[in-house]
Amino acid sequence: HAKANGRNDFAGFEDEMDALLRNRHRLETDLREALGANDQIEVYYQPIYCARTETLNGFEALLRWHHPARGPISPEFFIPIAEEAGIIGDLGQFVLRQACEAAMRWPDQTMAVNVSILELQDMDYVQKLAAVLAATGLAPERLELEVTETAMLTAGTCEENLKAIRMMGIRVALDDFGTGFSSLGRLTRIDVDRIKIDKTFVHGFDQSSNDKAMVRAIVELAHATRLAITAEGVENRAQMEFLREIGCDLLQGFYYAKPAPAAEIDALLAK
Ligand code: C2E
Ligand code: MG
Ligand code: MG
Ligand code: MG
Numbered sequence: 708h709a710k711a712n713g714r715n716d717f718a719g720f721e722d723e724m725d726a727l728l729r730n731r732h733r734l735e736t737d738l739r740e741a742l743g744a745n746d747q748i749e750v751y752y753q754p755i756y757c758a759r760t761e762t763l764n765g766f767e768a769l770l771r772w773h774h775p776a777r778g779p780i781s782p783e784f785f786i787p788i789a790e791e792a793g794i795i796g797d798l799g800q801f802v803l804r805q806a807c808e809a810a811m812r813w814p815d816q817t818m819a820v821n822v823s824i825l826e827l828q829d830m831d832y833v834q835k836l837a838a839v840l841a842a843t844g845l846a847p848e849r850l851e852l853e854v855t856e857t858a859m860l861t862a863g864t865c866e867e868n869l870k871a872i873r874m875m876g877i878r879v880a881l882d883d884f885g886t887g888f889s890s891l892g893r894l895t896r897i898d899v900d901r902i903k904i905d906k907t908f909v910h911g912f913d914q915s916s917n918d919k920a921m922v923r924a925i926v927e928l929a930h931a932t933r934l935a936i937t938a939e940g941v942e943n944r945a946q947m948e949f950l951r952e953i954g955c956d957l958l959q960g961f962y963y964a965k966p967a968p969a970a971e972i973d974a975l976l977a978k
Contacts, residue, residue: 750802752766756958758954758956769782770802795825813976817850818851822853833872853903855883856884856885884904901937904922904955910940913945937959938958940961941962942960
């Protein structure tokens with residue numbers, strides 16, 4: 708009996724795996740098509756504010772995929788698919804180009820663009836980056852590339868690219884900081900300009916004094932090592948006030964603004 712059941716369970720499991728793989732394959736194909744079509748994939752921009760003055764400092768470019776049948780699909784879900792399908796390079800170039808063009812219309816604002824570690828490991832990445840800057844005319848000082856802490860911990864081979872990027876005058880930020888378990892010692896040796904505190908710590912402020920202590924310590928360490936610091940996921944006034952009080956430089960979150968299409972930012976800045 709037990710044996711028969713086990714077999715059935717296993718057959719069920721195989722069917723489920725089949726379905727999952729077919730689904731993923733389907734999405735991969737859809738994503739390739741979407742990239743070619745260019746109307747399903749759009750770049751949104753989320754405003755980032757100076758904590759001290761509460762004035763606009765710049766934007767983060769965030770990809771959106773409006774799937775014709777499934778509706779919006781989160782980048783948390785489709786970026787890994789793009790990475791595995793080998794199309795993250797094309798997707799990354801698309802975002803970069805759009806973001807630099809938008810930044811040219813939005814003077815004095817910085818533009819942060821998320822970069823996959825796979826792009827950063829590409830030998831030609833620096834050249835492609837320079838080509839986009841040349842084509843759009845954006846000053847490198849206005850561009851910041853965000854790489855996740857976890858990716859940086861597992862990669863390691865992109866040090867030369869990172870160095871070249873920073874030599875060009877482009878800044879680099881460690882994204883989702885605090886989730887990748889870097890040792891503090893390691894942080895002082897990674898060549899970046901900014902760290903972005905992951906939103907889960909900011910969201911923990913209400914329940915946990917540990918999260919507050921942790922963020923306070925990260926801010927202190929960042930400043931001691933001359934790193935700028937941004938907090939993401941700021942959703943309410945209490946979080947904003949605490950972050951400002953401990954000296955966090957930039958703030959980003961729904962408390963200020965949600966990511967919006969370029970046309971909305973155009974309208975906002977025209978006012
Ligand atoms: P991320 O780079 O850490 O971006 C911040 C995420 O937090 C965004 O999610 C943003 O919409 C969300 N967020 C901002 N403020 C708040 C808030 O107050 N509360 C909450 N709950 N969330 C907030 P999104 O747009 O879904 O992007 C998810 C992740 O996907 C990004 O995290 C980034 O890792 C990745 N991603 C997005 N666009 C790109 C891209 O163009 N290239 C690459 N490689 N990755 C991207
Ligand atoms: Mg980011
Ligand atoms: Mg982040
Ligand atoms: Mg994130």
